[in-house]
Amino acid sequence: MHKVFIAFVVSFIITGCSTLSIQTDYDREFDFTLLSNFSVLYTKKDDGYNFTRSRINKTITKYFQEKGYSATSKEKADFYVLFHFNVKTIREVETTYDTMMIRPRAYYKRGNKVAFMNSPYLFPLFTDPFVTTTTHTYEYEEGQLNLEILDVKTNTIVWQGRVVDDLSDISKQEQIDKIVDKLFEDLFYKK
Numbered sequence: 445m446h447k448v449f450i451a452f453v454v455s456f457i458i459t460g461c462s463t464l465s466i467q468t469d470y471d472r473e474f475d476f477t478l479l480s481n482f483s484v485l486y487t488k489k490d491d492g493y494n495f496t497r498s499r500i501n502k503t504i505t506k507y508f509q510e511k512g513y514s515a516t517s518k519e520k521a522d523f524y525v526l527f528h529f530n531v532k533t534i535r536e537v538e539t540t541y542d543t544m545m546i547r548p549r550a551y552y553k554r555g556n557k558v559a560f561m562n563s564p565y566l567f568p569l570f571t572d573p574f575v576t577t578t579t580h581t582y583e584y585e586e587g588q589l590n591l592e593i594l595d596v597k598t599n600t601i602v603w604q605g606r607v608v609d610d611l612s613d614i615s616k617q618e619q620i621d622k623i624v625d626k627l628f629e630d631l632f633y634k635k
Contacts, residue, residue: 470603483521587614
């Protein structure tokens with residue numbers, strides 16, 4: 445029983461700490477079955493994250509090929525999968541209030557009202573908690589992935605998605621696979 449409780453607490457902490465946020469929207473009237481060839485396009489930057497961009501490109505290409513689409517050059521594509529990957533530093537400030545000790549505080553009763561005396565020399569008949577305030581600042585890098593599907597024939601965006609996650613998660617291959625599956629689930633699993 446003890447091991448089950450520990451496993452539950454660990455899984456709760458791991459899932460509770462996830463910063464993953466996914467938003468998608470698409471043209472519900474557009475017929476995606478008319479498309480057959482695609483090309484993945486993205487901009488390379490000199491910010492040190494081109495390996496992650498390359499990994500995202502390969503994952504998206506593999507995903508669409510598994511769905512029956514053919515990867516081709518930009519000139520021959522029916523649709524483009526455009527993505528932009530950016531990283532920014534997030535700073536969060538957290539304030540905690542801790543009760544450190546009990547400090548005496550005298551009071552007296554006048555009718556139905558209780559009045560507190562602020563003199564430290566009176567006999568303490570009531571206690572008041574002493575609260576300390578602590579402020580911590582945390583910094584982490586957040587990865588933001590924006591994707592769009594562009595119909596080449598009409599030159600219009602027919603699908604868009606946005607993913608925001610802690611960079612330490614979004615740059616791992618397992619997490620990228622989960623993100624891509626989750627991103628396109630509304631597109632390919634419509635009921």
